[in-house]
Amino acid sequence: DAGVIQSPRHEVTEMGQEVTLRCKPISGHNSLFWYRQTMMRGLELLIYFNNNVPIDDSGMPEDRFSAKMPNASFSTLKIQPSEPRDSAVYFCASSLFHNEQYFGPGTRLTVT
Amino acid sequence: GENVEQHPSTLSVQEGDSAVIKCTYSDSASNYFPWYKQELGKRPQLIIDIRSNVGEKKDQRIAVTLNKTAKHFSLHITETQPEDSAVYFCASDQAGTALIFGKGTTLSVSS
Numbered sequence: 019d020a021g022v023i024q025s026p027r028h029e030v031t032e033m034g035q036e037v038t039l040r041c042k043p044i045s046g047h048n049s050l051f052w053y054r055q056t057m058m059r060g061l062e063l064l065i066y067f068n069n070n071v072p073i074d075d076s077g078m079p080e081d082r083f084s085a086k087m088p089n090a091s092f093s094t095l096k097i098q099p100s101e102p103r104d105s106a107v108y109f110c111a112s113s114l115f116h117n118e119q120y121f122g123p124g125t126r127l128t129v130t
Numbered sequence: 131g132e133n134v135e136q137h138p139s140t141l142s143v144q145e146g147d148s149a150v151i152k153c154t155y156s157d158s159a160s161n162y163f164p165w166y167k168q169e170l171g172k173r174p175q176l177i178i179d180i181r182s183n184v185g186e187k188k189d190q191r192i193a194v195t196l197n198k199t200a201k202h203f204s205l206h207i208t209e210t211q212p213e214d215s216a217v218y219f220c221a222s223d224q225a226g227t228a229l230i231f232g233k234g235t236t237l238s239v240s241s
Contacts, residue, residue, distance in 0.1 A: 061231040066228045068227075118179065121173040
């Protein structure tokens with residue numbers, strides 16, 4: 019298995035632009051998580067899905083952030099419009115029920 | 131919601147010494163407590179985990195202990211090596227669902 023796949027690995031964009039991050043979970047996993055990591059705030063849970071259904075999005079910082087999971091093998095995290103304070107590493111992780119979460123390689127987002 | 135406190139934030143040891151990282155959690159319903167290691171520029175990777183039905187688990191030089199009454203759990207690394215240098219995160223499951231992570235401990239092992 020290729021593990022959790024994320025794209026792009028690096029994204030540099032200007033303030034105000036729309037950013038879309040993509041994730042492909044491990045085949046067969048039924049839970050998917052989006053995290054944001056910064057030096058100041060550590061690893062924060064943004065939103066997670068069980069069987070493609072959003073369960074808890076209380077970690078999504080603002081309405082500028084949205085996430086979708088149209089099927090079991092794909093999820094997106096969108097920021098519109100982006101701001102410099104959104105600069106961070108965004109990780110996607112997947113798991114089978116309540117077991118080990120496998121993280122993707124992350125997307126390093128820089129908003130100038 | 132669940133809150134996970136992790137201490138210390140940084141830890142420096144000499145090669146061969148032991149390292150201990152401690153975490154406390156708030157949700158008494160939490161049952162799953164994993165530890166992740168994150169090397170610089172890499173993704174977090176699970177190194178050991180423990181569930182609430184056991185008090186201790188070992189895997190070679192790594193061990194985790196859990197005290198459910200006191201709501202704390204600890205990571206113990208013995209005979210540390212330079213390659214153990216990384217950021218370590220504890221976590222607990224929130225009501226049996228998503229993981230809530232501690233702020234991390236930067237471990238530096240000098241030879």
